[in-house]
Amino acid sequence: MNPVQLETYLAIVRQGSLSRAAHHLFVSQSTISQRLDSLEKEYGVKLLNREKGVKSISLTNEGERFYQLALKYETLMIEARSIGKMQEGTTVTVGAVDSVHNYILHDLYARIIDELPHIRLGIHTYQSDQIYSLIAGNQLDIGFSLQDRIMRDVKVTQLFEEQMVLVYPTEDGESVVENGSLNPTKQLLINWGAEYQIWHEKHWGPVANTAIQVDTVKMLYMFLSKGGYWAIVPISVARALREKGGWPILQLTDRPPNRVCYYVAKEEINQAAREVSEVIFRSGELIGQIVKLWEDG
Template identity: 55%
Template sequence: MNYSQIESFLTIIRLGSLSKAAEQLYVSQSTISQRLHSIEKEYEVVLLNREKGVKSVTLTHEGERFYQLALRFEALYLETKNLKSTSGEATISIGAVDSVHNYVLKDIYSAVFRQIPDVRLAIHTHQSNEIYYLIDQNSIDIGFSLQDRILKNVKVQKLFEEQMVMIQKKKIESTTDEIDNSVLSPKQQLFINWGMDYQIWHEKHWGPTTNTFLQIDTAKMLRDFLEEDGMWAIVPVSIARDFHKQGLIDVFTLTDPPPSRSCFQVEKEGINSRVEQVSELILKSKPKIDKIVRPWETLV
């Protein structure tokens, strides 16, 4: 397999047809077909669905998998090609859960841009349980996980800890600062899995998570669902503050509060100097998230 084959395959997918790919690459359609056939023959797979009378192309199951690999191949090829012109620069790959990227670390990422101008950040969203595997496989340089694990040759440091609070759609008047857990119905909960400690606490009050009717995996999905009257969710303070500033929600503490959420910075031991520079800056800029005591006062 070579780059011209990968380039042809990706151009077919991007433009939706072999003829358009041939025009784009200034080669004949038979050349494009031959390149595609060479890949399929080499790996003994069928990449595209070929249906008579259908002009647009669609990927087979194997084609979907190969498409992801082809994108990585293309990125590595282009990065290698540009190695000389970007020899003074470095790309640092960072992985974290959605809520950490968007509500805690975005200002720190901006600080990295300002203070280390020749470093590019590649920011990816992953589930907490994926972070350690990706670090171990060198797929990302720095990870932020909500889980604390012990792994050979991997360094784990607690980056921050934050309080968890309950939120609901904003009402005209709300002066209650604390709600009893028992008055909250799991049928009206927007459940997000905040980790094992949280699940144990949750089960104590509302039983297994199967009792919840709506489970979501990103904080941003809360915006639409919280429009429904009576719906509620438990979120970290960083998310509550952001939503409150937009006038979307009221914030409450609970009589039996959930355990705090911890976030751990994860990286391989013996990292290179550029990764270490970014890592140290993030640790130095460690976010401090103040607790909420009386929500309607402290969130103004």
């Protein structure tokens, strides 16, 4: 596959039809068709479902898989074209769960950019279990996971921990709620790790049985706004929800274990990732102080 074929295929998929792809690339529709035909012949697969009288296209199973490969190829080409510019700086990729990125570490990222202007940050959102495999596969330089694992050649260090609390839009005025008084069918679950799962099972059964599971705070807010739902979240998230929705932050009679966030990286990392890591660990104490203030407030 050459760059022209790549550009053509991605344009077809993104524009949704051969005619719109042709208009986008400033070529004729017959040229688009010829490029697509040559691509299909080169790999011996049918990439698109094309029916007479139907303007839009759909991908075959092979076309779906090929599209994912084409996206990776596109990324590599962009990086290759930027290699001259990248000599002046290096990108360090960082992965974490949504709530850690947006409610704890956003100020840390700003500090890294201020202190290390020659380094670019690639910030990506993943689930905790994904982060370890991405680190091991050299697809991430640094990860922040809610899970503690032992992996060969991977360094895992606790960065901070924070209290878990109940957010429940209620007007009964109570500040402490009995675990057993909560309706499990109205729970909004985010899986906060192994210790949390054990604690959760004691009161409401396995997390897998929960009716509504979400993975972003935005989804939590949407359901909480409907009323009647409740969620157990870190204090940092609870304060953000309180500011946005005005909902009280409550304690449970049997409190959940604190959420712990771990720094994860290969034992041997490049110079840029080392510099970023130094800023992270210098800021670790500050993050802990901020979390403590949230809990006291």
